[in-house]
Amino acid sequence: MINQDLREHAINIAVKLRMGENVDCQEHTALIDELVSAGRLWRKTHQVDLKTAQTLASLYPSMYGAAALYEEDKNEVEAAAYKILKTMIHEMSEQYDSEIYNTFLTDYDIRIKTVLDETIVSIKKHQGVSLERLTNEIRLASRYWKKAGFINPYILCKLISVYPFLVHKYVCDTKFTEIFHAESVERLQDHIEIALEAN
Incomplete structure (x- = not known):
């Protein structure tokens, strides 16, 4: 029930933004509360169901994209998106230390983490x-996630962090355009969302 409420709040925020209604403060507050509640469950089970995972993975890109519709309130929308992102990352990653990797991360999770970390270091x-x-790597791992019906919250956290990192680098770092184009960032995000589609 927690995850369903969480998904509904996330979808409502994204839809209202796209319709030009700005950030719904009540929905935003409710989503933050739901993320904190869900985080307790994720820390116990080490699992996030794929339907919830896909909703969370698509939320920041959706909000960031919608912010362009709001000339005067663009910064406010981006700040709201960042607060949600920060909460998601905190709730999905704070439980992990080096010992837990060996216990709860599968081989394909470790492969993705390794490739992702190497990619980000190279970009930096x-x-x-x-x-x-x-x-x-994401395509390969998605077979296992779909078979299991869930993804490890730490790996989901890593995937959710990719788009904000790449977009920020593209906007702020002039050397970034020499590495690859913005379209490839969007394609990668699309693949992440497809990989998290529930069967």
């Missing part, structure tokens, strides 16, 4: 990077 160093390798 302004080295040539192909997002295709990461996309392929």
Whole structure:
């Protein structure tokens, strides 16, 4: 029930933004509360169902994209999106330390984490990077996630962090455009959302 309420609040926020109704403060507050409640469950089970995972993975890109519709309130919308993102990352990652990796991360989770970390380090160093390798790892792992019906919250957290990181680098770092184009960032995000589709 917690995850269903969480999904409903997330969808309502995204839809209202797209319709030009700005950020619904009540929905925003309710979503933050639901994320904190859900985080307790995720910390116990080490699982996020795929339907919820996909909703969460698509929320920040949706809000960030919708912010362009609000000339005067663009910063306010982006701040609301960032607060949700920050809460999601906190609730999905605070439980993990090095020992837990060995216990709860499967082989394919560890592979994705490794490729993702290598990709981000390369981008930070302004080295040539192909997002295709990461996309392929996500495609492979999605078979296991779909079979299980859930994803590890820490891995979901890593995937949710990719789009904000790449978009921020693209906007703020002039060398970033030499590494790859904005379209490849959008394609990667699409693949993440497809990988989290529930059967």
